[in-house]
Amino acid sequence: MNARPTTRPERDTVLAWLAEVADPEIPVISVLDLGIVRDVRWDADTLVVTVTPTYSGCPATEVISADITHALEQRGVAQVRVETQLSPAWTTDWLTDSGRDKLRRYGIAPPVGRAGGHEVAIPVSAIGRRPAPVRGVECPHCGSLNTRETSRFGSTPCKALWRCDDCLEPFDYFKCH
Amino acid sequence: MSEAKIEYLLRLGDSALILGQRVSEWIGHAPIMEEDVALANVALDLIGQARLWFGYAGELEGRGRDEDALAFLREAHEYRNVLLVEQPNGNFADTLVRQFLFDAWHHALLEGLSQSHDPRIAEIAVKALKEVTYHLERSSDWVVRLGDGTEESHRKAQAALDELWTYTGELFAADAIDAELVAQGVAVDPASLREAWLHTVQAVCEAATLTAPPADAWMQSGGKQGRHTEHLGYILAEMQSLPRAHPGARW
Structure with missing residues (x-):
């Protein structure tokens, strides 16, 4: 007991x-x-x-x-x-550094940059063949930065699907939110 | 005073719930796996948002109706969603054009509601806005991809736009409920969203080589007041069958 x-x-x-x-x-x-x-x-x-x-x-x-x-x-x-509690709304800026390390070691690329609230405006001029919304997402398998988004949505709401163009492995990216 | 607010919250919740239910009908049927996952995520976000609006509506009402009672135990004429969201999924272009027309409005609406004088409405709107930003990016990308894609995808996207356009007028039409809550600083005047919406829609249509029908075309109305197209009854029949057949059932 x-x-x-x-x-x-x-x-x-x-x-x-x-x-x-x-x-x-x-x-x-x-x-x-x-x-x-x-x-x-x-x-x-x-x-x-x-x-x-x-x-x-x-x-x-x-x-x-x-x-x-x-x-x-x-x-x-x-x-x-x-x-x-809903407010202030959760943001990936609150992920701890050790949490980011653990994600990377697990095979999930941690969020790049800060959410900060910049994303609320859609740049209409950029709509259509928009370049990848994030740059510098590091492949958690081989460390390459030669990566791209395959889908904005992944296996859980917090993740996107990415792939590495060097080692060719798909991986999850924990979206900056 | 809170009567109008409850009605307004049901409108917000019902539009999110019905679109979430509609989109979830695609799960297992999407053209590619990534889109199956994306559709499921969008549906999940919308249903989550509906739960937040219903939770607040139920508390204000104070009659013991929780989110489940509001979702599963109301009839079609008690639903307050806009007509656009109950339209059939059709083909992939129909679904994505419907999503885009809704997302562009939803995004502008939530931006406005983030400034609501009702703090609970403002905090739900801030949270939902972060999610709807992804929805709008995805649906506008798809409209461009389909519109400026093959001859067939262009034809289907244009047909979807022509078909669904008549359901967009209602998004900007205010009634007494809107007027009362706008005066209190709680709600957003629907008419004030029209310019931003039209700007987004026209920019995306242009990039997509699609032609938006005239803004002054004849428009359907009635969803917000409970007068629905025949489609809603079928959606509710499917969505509500389990809790109606097994009252109080729990997972």
């Missing part, structure tokens, strides 16, 4: 526990690496974790809430509440 802590664990302790909760779709990174945990606080005897969704329709969101609750209960926290 797990020992029930008699005092509330420190915030840093809780964060260390959350650093072990994996993203259900990209299990090499944690929910902290993903930057979706926005706050951890106590509301009386309830530990409240505030999470922001990545994409509106991402089916992993509900699994993530359940995984966080389960992990904290395993650590002996009796009452956990996961709250959802």
